[in-house]
Amino acid sequence: MPADLQLHVVASLLRRGRSLDQLSMGLSVLGVLLGLAPLLFSMISLWCLVISAWLVLSGLLQKYWAFRVAFDADLFQLMAQDPGNLSDRTEALxxxxxxxxxxxxxxATRPWAERSRGALGLLKRQALLVIVQISLPLLVILASPWLPFAG
Incomplete structure (x- = not known):
């Protein structure tokens, strides 16, 4: 695969991290709203506070990886625009x-194939953190019909 096409493909994949970030942002807002629920209601479940903390903290961690992925997406796109003198531009970068x-x-400078694997690894970490963020609320939602029968 030509170098410019590979750089474009990696940049396109990295831009998908924005969708993950938007999903995570929605979950983080939900976490903040759950955390503010005690101000509105006199009784609040401990589970609501735990889920709130889970959503907000994992959302903040995901945001860090989202910034890194977005930065790499911009760099890959920039480098793909003029692949003719890629080695000179790589040194300057x-x-x-x-x-x-x-x-x-x-x-020594790293080859772009290695840089691509590293950048896609960041995207995988970001996706993993979104999965972690949604896992506890999803487990509570799935278990909630059974909670009255548990005791």
């Missing part, structure tokens, strides 16, 4: 990242 303290100083 590495130098800029090192100057900003976003990349450790290295002697």
């Amino acid at each position: 590495d130098q800029a990242l090192q100057d900003l303290g976003l990349q450790p100083r290295q002697s």
Whole structure:
């Protein structure tokens, strides 16, 4: 696969992280609303507070990975626009990242295939955190019809 096409594909995949981030943001807002429920109602379940904390904290962690994925998506898109002098642009990108303290100083530059695997790994981490975020509320929802029978 030509280098420019591979960079475009990776950038496109990384942009899907925005959908994950929007889902996570909705869940985080739900968590905040559950956390504010004691102000509106006199009785509140401990489960509501636990789910609220779960949604908000896991949403914040996901947001960190969402920023990283979005940053990489922009970089991959930028590099894919002019693949003719990719090696020169790669050196300039590495130098800029090192100057900003976003990349450790290295002697050799990494190939784009390795960078692609790393960036897609960040997207997988982001997706995993969204799954973690939704898992506890989903378990409570699925178990709630059985709670009256449990005791």
